[in-house]
Amino acid sequence: MVSRNPSAAKVICGQKAGGGFGEQNVVTQVCFHSQQCVEKCIKGLMTDLGKTPPRTHSIVDLLGQLPPDCLQHLREELAQLDIFYIPTRYPDALPGSLADGSPGKEDAEEAIAAARLCWQGVSLKASH
Numbered sequence: 001m002v003s004r005n006p007s008a009a010k011v012i013c014g015q016k017a018g019g020g021f022g023e024q025n026v027v028t029q030v031c032f033h034s035q036q037c038v039e040k041c042i043k044g045l046m047t048d049l050g051k052t053p054p055r056t057h058s059i060v061d062l063l064g065q066l067p068p069d070c071l072q073h074l075r076e077e078l079a080q081l082d083i084f085y086i087p088t089r090y091p092d093a094l095p096g097s098l099a100d101g102s103p104g105k106e107d108a109e110e111a112i113a114a115a116r117l118c119w120q121g122v123s124l125k126a127s128h
Contacts, residue, residue, distance in 0.1 A: 027108045031084040034111035035059065038078050039085070041115075041122040045070065048125075057085050071121050077114045084111065 042062040043053035049067070056062065060079045063071065071078065084103070103111075 024102055027103055027105060028084075030108040031081075031103045031111045034108075034115040035081040035084040037115040038081050038118045041118050042066065042071075042078075045122045045125060058082055059085075070125060071118065074114070074117055074121055077110075078118055081111060081114055 038059055039057055039062065042059065046053045046062070046065065049070075051065065054061065054065065059082050063075050063079060
């Protein structure tokens, strides 16, 4: 995925969530919310470009609706975040979990890094 700056993920993933939730729950939530951040950034960019965002949660589908030059350098990394949303469509899945198990801290660090890059890319594109 992307080269990562793990500082934010280390802070988030290094802390145990309160209320009886363990570190793994925090990691899966970080991955899930990173996917959600990217989804909302892309939908916001689409709106800024005068398009109506489709009713989908798939980053791959959303990226396909953007002009080719939008977020071109990030598309591969951003598309990989879909794996953290898809399992939530099943009632027994933990948000942010993977089909073959739970994500680790490295997955969370990469997910946060991708979300941060998307936010920066969308912010630059929207400001022009």
